[in-house]
Structures are given as structure tokens and as C-alpha cells.
Amino acid sequence: MNMRRMLFIVIPLLFILNNAVSFFIFQSGRTVQQSYNTMLDRVLLYKQIDGKTRENLRAINGYIMDRSDSSLKTYRNQSEELTQLQTSLSAQNAIPSTELNVRSYRHMLDLFISQETSIMNALNSQTPLAYAVSYAEAEKTAAFIQEEAYQLIDLELSYYQPLYKKILVQTEVMNHWGVAVFILNTIISVLLAYWISLRITRPIKELVQTAQQISDGNLQVIPPQMSARNEFQVLSEAFSQMQENLKLLIRKEKEGLEKDRLVKELELEVLQNQINPHFLFNSLNVLSKLALIEGAEKTSDLTVSMSNLLRYNLRKLDRPVPLRDEVEHAQEYFIIQQARFRERIKFVTEIEEAGLDVLVPVLTLQPILENVFVHAIEGMEEGAVIKLSISCKADETWVAIMDNGVGMSEEVRKSLLDVDSERPGGQEIQEKGQSTGLGTRNVFKRLQLFYNKQDMISIHSEPGKGTTVLIRIPAAGKEDGHVSPTDRR
Known part of the structure; x- marks a missing residue:
């Protein structure tokens, strides 16, 4: 009453x-x-x-x-x-x-x-x-x-x-x-x-105390529960909704800051790895033309792939790109790696064209492929197969990267999926003397922030039986159907 x-x-x-x-x-x-x-x-x-x-x-x-x-x-x-x-x-x-x-x-x-x-x-x-x-x-x-x-x-x-x-x-x-x-x-x-x-x-006093605690930054305080259905219960429910909205805004703000931090880290990493890009591009173009003149077509193609790869890596990291660009970049990267591994590896693609128009963060596929080469098939003498599969579902686009390499332990698999955990001293879990791939965890974190989803990545792997990384991308590109202002810069 x-x-x-x-x-x-x-x-x-x-x-x-x-x-x-x-x-x-x-x-x-x-x-x-x-x-x-x-x-x-x-x-x-x-x-x-x-x-x-x-x-x-x-x-x-x-x-x-x-x-x-x-x-x-x-x-x-x-x-x-x-x-x-x-x-x-x-x-x-x-x-x-x-x-x-x-x-x-x-x-x-x-x-x-x-x-x-x-x-x-x-x-x-x-x-x-x-x-x-x-x-x-x-x-x-x-x-x-x-x-x-x-x-x-x-x-x-x-x-x-x-x-x-x-x-x-x-x-x-x-x-x-x-x-x-x-x-x-x-x-x-x-x-x-x-x-x-x-x-x-009494309800006013309790609501005032709750408002004071919220104003002091304590968003975990529980608003008073009213036993009777009256105006104060409506006010208490409004307090609860306001508290949840504040938590949501703070969480989104933290995610935005985390996303900006990851982008800055990637930009810094790219800046550390680039050495006078214009000079390097010009030099690679000269080498490509020279190899073509001398009849070394494979060397020329490899040089062009390297130039494209470097140019793609120097893109603005805070801008989303179509999945099609990421696939082309992955293919360029595989061409360079195949020059190293030659007949020991095989790259297989199963791609549905309808799924290539969704937007993804730049440098999504290459770090995962690089992790495959470094940790999964580098020690294999022959028969290594890497498969890139893109398929369209009812409201999602599935991107799967599969290999028949050495696989990984359950501890390493959970470590890759636990993107929010902090490693003491900035160190990573070591597996057989090699890094488990901080770049891969960085990619997973950026995907979750970009699409605002926590369960879009899964890893299936057993030691000696290969690994499958599955990414479920919303069909609209993002859940809210638009790109954030940060991504449109």
C-alpha cells in the first residue's frame, strides 16, 4: 500500500x-x-x-x-x-x-x-x-x-x-x-x-545513506529492500538501476581504456620494429624489380609479399578492417613462411565469400598463424598442415584456424583464454623453453573489447593431436551494429 x-x-x-x-x-x-x-x-x-x-x-x-x-x-x-x-x-x-x-x-x-x-x-x-x-x-x-x-x-x-x-x-x-x-x-x-x-x-534515511556511499565511490553497496509496494520501493529500484548503470558505464570506460592501451602497445611494437619504412619499401621494390629482370620470379614474388606484409603491419591499429583484408594478409604471410619451410607445410583454405565483409580489428589472424608456426609445426619435419576455414552461420561468422602440430597442455590452453589475468613481472608461462604467445592473448583481448563479448573464442587442443582456434564473429560486425567512434578515426 x-x-x-x-x-x-x-x-x-x-x-x-x-x-x-x-x-x-x-x-x-x-x-x-x-x-x-x-x-x-x-x-x-x-x-x-x-x-x-x-x-x-x-x-x-x-x-x-x-x-x-x-x-x-x-x-x-x-x-x-x-x-x-x-x-x-x-x-x-x-x-x-x-x-x-x-x-x-x-x-x-x-x-x-x-x-x-x-x-x-x-x-x-x-x-x-x-x-x-x-x-x-x-x-x-x-x-x-x-x-x-x-x-x-x-x-x-x-x-x-x-x-x-x-x-x-x-x-x-x-x-x-x-x-x-x-x-x-x-x-x-x-x-x-x-x-x-x-x-x-526510515526509508528516506536508508536511501540517503546509500546515496552517500555511492557518491563516495562504493558501488557495491546494496540498496535497501522495501517490504511494502509503495513509492519508496520504486525509488529503491531506481537506485539499484542507477547503480547498475554506473557499474556498466565504468566497465565500458575501463574496457575503452584497456582497448586504447592495447592499441598503443601494438603501435609501439610496430614502431620498434619499423626502420625507415619508406626507405625499406623502396629497397624492397628495387630488389623485386632486379630479381624480375634477372629471371628470379620466386624471389621477386617473395619480395613483393614481404613489402605488402610490412605495409599492412604499419596500418592504423585502431581502425577495423574487413575480414577479407585479414585473409589476404594471412595468405601473404604464409607465402613468406612457405619460402622458409618449403614442402614441409601446406596451407589449406575453405572460405565462404559471404562471410568476408564483417569488420574485425586489424592484425587478428597473423598473430594466431605466427603462434602456429612458432609453437605447433616448427619442429615437424614433414606433413604439417595449416587450415583456415571461414563459414557463415545464422547470426555469426565462424573463423577457424586448425593445425596438426604438437598441440598444447590444458594449462597453456586456459592461459591463452584467460585474457584478463596478469602475469607477475610481465612474464609468460613457458612451454618447452618457448613463449606461449602473449600476442595471441592480446588478439583475444582486443576481439572481446571490440565486439563486447566474452565467449566468442574457444580453443580445442590435446598434446600431439593438433590445435583448433575458433572465433565466432557477430554477423553485423559488432553487437550494436556499428563501429565505435574510436574505430572510425
Whole structure:
């Protein structure tokens, strides 16, 4: 769960809990207030009816005394108000303990109103003092109404007293629960805030420590692993990816530096071996023409091959060449070696033309052939065979150099393939008093750097059974399908 969703869940839950406690407390107080208002409304109604009956009697008495229109109007207003109170009393629901008393109270009020009507009718008649009996009865009824009102008020208070006590107890309990829930809610809120802050600050702290170690150059530090799927896990994965990218960039930079170092070593070696190339080329051309004039065609061909070989060796070593050029250079080199070994060696080629257009580092095949001559067949009196095979596969071009020479031990084979190992003091493993071929290891290293592949070279050999060196070249020339800027200079 991400932090945003967690906050969206926790904060509304706390809000709902607080509102629920407040609602229950409010509802309890509202219930008490409603009960109190209901009781108070009935008590006030009883008191109002009692007071209004006495006011009506005074209004009738005033009208009897002066018989004026103002007194009559005052009486009628008082009578209307009493009628309204009668309607309100009829609409009230009585409690069980006062139902009979309320019914009697209503009858007395109805009787009082009828007696008022009788008084007013008697005043309008021609008989003197006809109203006196009705007035006396109305006074008695008003006294009964007053007495019944006090009794109803006492009954109302007696009925609601235990209910009020119960409500007060419940309210007190609810208040205690409210305080307890408030304290619990506060504790939960603090704990949740602390927990959420830990979920935010702890990953940030771990990521900051990781970033500091990476900035100090420690690329082997392991980024913190987040247990939950949230934003910090995404950030941790981004840290891991950034770390891997840095490692990849550093590795590529080291490979580029290693490649440049190997190229400089080869250039230095070529410079050490060249002696005034222009003079040497001119001298070889003169010797070739002289041998041709004197009829020594083989000597002339050999001189031309030597000139071509030397010219090829003086190429820019940081530029790739088509495999076709390397094959032609290998053939020139074999011509020179055959002049030395004559019929003792035989050079066989099986070449598919479609595979000759891939790009390879310059001086790839000659050092391997030279290693064959020096270590494999130099001691053979006859029957030495060297075979160069180039074949096209689905996405690779295979270059195989095979011989039927003395072979090599497993230690020497592993030494040639272990191109990244360093030899103490710059020395090589010696096999029968001869070098095992640092130039060959140099070629293998340059191939791996050029194609950015580690498993493209294999050697199959046993002592006395010959050796096969197989190079698997990507069909596009390089894995990324283009030549690096260094190689295009």
C-alpha cells in the first residue's frame, strides 16, 4: 500500500471515530433536552390555563361593573386565548400516571368555558342578577382548575424524576466513554503518526545513506529492500538501476581504456620494429624489380609479399578492417613462411565469400598463424598442415584456424583464454623453453573489447593431436551494429 492511499484511509477513519463519539454525546444530551422540554411544555400549559381562567373571571367582573365596549373586548380576547390553550391541551399526550387527571382537567376547563358563556348570556337577559349563580359556579371551577394544575405538575415531576436520574446516569457514562474514547483516539493518532513517520523517514534515511556511499565511490553497496509496494520501493529500484548503470558505464570506460592501451602497445611494437619504412619499401621494390629482370620470379614474388606484409603491419591499429583484408594478409604471410619451410607445410583454405565483409580489428589472424608456426609445426619435419576455414552461420561468422602440430597442455590452453589475468613481472608461462604467445592473448583481448563479448573464442587442443582456434564473429560486425567512434578515426 502506498503512502497516499494509507493517509487517505487512516485520516478519514480518525475523523469518523471522532465524529461518532461527538454524535453519541450530542444525541444523549438532545434526548435529555427533548424530555425536559416536553415536561416543561405541559407544566407551563397547566400554569397558563390556571392563570388564564382567573384573568377571564376578572375580565367578566370588569364587564359586569361598567358594561363598556372596552371591557367586553378585553373579555373576548381573554376568552379566545383560553380557547387556544384548550386546543393545545387537547393536542398534548398525557403520561400514563396522569391520564385520568388530565382528562378531568380537560372536563373542568370545558365546564369553565361553558359557565363563562352562561354568565355572558345571563348579562344580556332582562332578569337582574341572573348571572350570579353561574359566576359563583365559575369561581368554584377556576379554583378546582388551579388545584388540579398543581396536582398535575407534581405528578409530572414525580414521573420524570427517576427518568431524569437514569438519563443523567447514562449521560455520565457516555461522558466517561467519550473521555476514554478521546484518550484512546489520541493514543492511536500519536501511534499512527509515529508509525507513518517511521515508514516515511526510515526509508528516506536508508536511501540517503546509500546515496552517500555511492557518491563516495562504493558501488557495491546494496540498496535497501522495501517490504511494502509503495513509492519508496520504486525509488529503491531506481537506485539499484542507477547503480547498475554506473557499474556498466565504468566497465565500458575501463574496457575503452584497456582497448586504447592495447592499441598503443601494438603501435609501439610496430614502431620498434619499423626502420625507415619508406626507405625499406623502396629497397624492397628495387630488389623485386632486379630479381624480375634477372629471371628470379620466386624471389621477386617473395619480395613483393614481404613489402605488402610490412605495409599492412604499419596500418592504423585502431581502425577495423574487413575480414577479407585479414585473409589476404594471412595468405601473404604464409607465402613468406612457405619460402622458409618449403614442402614441409601446406596451407589449406575453405572460405565462404559471404562471410568476408564483417569488420574485425586489424592484425587478428597473423598473430594466431605466427603462434602456429612458432609453437605447433616448427619442429615437424614433414606433413604439417595449416587450415583456415571461414563459414557463415545464422547470426555469426565462424573463423577457424586448425593445425596438426604438437598441440598444447590444458594449462597453456586456459592461459591463452584467460585474457584478463596478469602475469607477475610481465612474464609468460613457458612451454618447452618457448613463449606461449602473449600476442595471441592480446588478439583475444582486443576481439572481446571490440565486439563486447566474452565467449566468442574457444580453443580445442590435446598434446600431439593438433590445435583448433575458433572465433565466432557477430554477423553485423559488432553487437550494436556499428563501429565505435574510436574505430572510425
